[in-house]
Amino acid sequence: MGVTRVEPVGSVAGHIAVPGDKSVSHRAVLIGALSDGETHVRGFGRSADTESTIAAVGALGIQVDEVADDELVVHGVGLRGLQEPDAPIDAGNAGTLMRLLPGILAGQEGRFELTGDDSLRTRPMDRIAEPLKRMGARIETTKGLPPVVIEGTDALKGIEYVLPMASAQVKSAILLAGLNANGTTTVVEPAPTRDHTELMLATAGARIQRRPKSVSIDPAGSLHLAEVTVPGDFSAAAPFIVAATLLAGSELTIHDVGLNPRRTGLLDVLERMGARVIVFNRRKVGGELIGDLEVHSAELTAADVTEEEVPRLVDELPLFALAAGVARGVSHVSGAGELRLKESDRIETVTEGLRTLGVRIQPRDDGFEVRGVPSRPNGGQMPSKGDHRIAMLGAVAGVVSRDGVEVEGSDVVAISFPGFFDLLHSVSRR
Numbered sequence: 001m002g003v004t005r006v007e008p009v010g011s012v013a014g015h016i017a018v019p020g021d022k023s024v025s026h027r028a029v030l031i032g033a034l035s036d037g038e039t040h041v042r043g044f045g046r047s048a049d050t051e052s053t054i055a056a057v058g059a060l061g062i063q064v065d066e067v068a069d070d071e072l073v074v075h076g077v078g079l080r081g082l083q084e085p086d087a088p089i090d091a092g093n094a095g096t097l098m099r100l101l102p103g104i105l106a107g108q109e110g111r112f113e114l115t116g117d118d119s120l121r122t123r124p125m126d127r128i129a130e131p132l133k134r135m136g137a138r139i140e141t142t143k144g145l146p147p148v149v150i151e152g153t154d155a156l157k158g159i160e161y162v163l164p165m166a167s168a169q170v171k172s173a174i175l176l177a178g179l180n181a182n183g184t185t186t187v188v189e190p191a192p193t194r195d196h197t198e199l200m201l202a203t204a205g206a207r208i209q210r211r212p213k214s215v216s217i218d219p220a221g222s223l224h225l226a227e228v229t230v231p232g233d234f235s236a237a238a239p240f241i242v243a244a245t246l247l248a249g250s251e252l253t254i255h256d257v258g259l260n261p262r263r264t265g266l267l268d269v270l271e272r273m274g275a276r277v278i279v280f281n282r283r284k285v286g287g288e289l290i291g292d293l294e295v296h297s298a299e300l301t302a303a304d305v306t307e308e309e310v311p312r313l314v315d316e317l318p319l320f321a322l323a324a325g326v327a328r329g330v331s332h333v334s335g336a337g338e339l340r341l342k343e344s345d346r347i348e349t350v351t352e353g354l355r356t357l358g359v360r361i362q363p364r365d366d367g368f369e370v371r372g373v374p375s376r377p378n379g380g381q382m383p384s385k386g387d388h389r390i391a392m393l394g395a396v397a398g399v400v401s402r403d404g405v406e407v408e409g410s411d412v413v414a415i416s417f418p419g420f421f422d423l424l425h426s427v428s429r430r
């Protein structure tokens, strides 16, 4: 288990780009596999998680040409052309793969078993098994967890499903199953979650109908994706946005970042806190909004994050906790019980980790409360607990701290962002 010591720095400055979006990269490979013909993926975000997706489709008979580190060609076999693998599929640590793939496999021919690493095998799967069963899928979990076994069927039927939790992964699994179902499939959301699946399926020619609180899909004859340009991952940009905001004298530009409004809740919350992030060069690439971000340091005041807003910054809430820790006033996050079901129980890992560093944060059942103190946190040790977002939180805490932070289990950043520590180092100024 690697330990990386992150020293305090004066500021961060320069121009950077971050890897391709993880959510979009998974979807490009999965939807490319279901398309007819070749899909050329540019800006692919290569990481342990997205490698798991390439390996998974490979086991299902899909040829993926790795043209360059960030460029792939996926040879699609059509909507029902996946093959039964000869061994269980290992999704590694990738929750998105584990949740989306069963939606696809439910309508294929054959028997499929999906498993994952120790962390993934603690993550709930009943949330997808339940709606898929209602569609007629034959899917069994292991007491609600992975491993999951799916016996494909050609008798799926469309349903209307009201999501009990705001989850893009669950929504996506249902929509993907809807591609091979009879009749229309509708998913109603309690709050807007990321819509990359809908956008990409629409680009591929699926009949998608979007309403403010729901989305419907009709069975598709065929999909043609052809090309995907993956935007920079907003969630990978977020540690740099927070570091530049908190370190006086910083001026950091992050180029070609995905700015899908269902992902950028952190920008809205930081703006309420007084942050100075200028968005320029806004444009659309393949249905997704992208742009450049120029981040200047700022003094922050406290903010509250409410349940409705949570899905728009769900993966950035650990970083919000750190920002709140140095803001003036008391901040709250509520309605974020889903954090307990991520790669770690992020309410526990964030509050325990940041407290050790001197941040005044209290856990709540469904979030946390932070009493900000506008000065550098002390520093100390931060265990990643096998969670990539917690390792990156520890690193940002390190650069903004007084004494530095030892990130224990730092290698786990490779789950989403293998070059993270080098990039952070490259923008750090004494």
Ligand code: S3P
Pocket (backbone or CB within 6 Å): 022, 023, 024, 096, 166, 167, 168, 169, 170, 172, 193, 194, 314, 315, 338
């Ligand atoms: C993801 C959706 C989110 C997010 C995860 C990626 C996706 O999970 O936390 O990192 O790609 O659909 P939920 O939709 O389960 O909240």
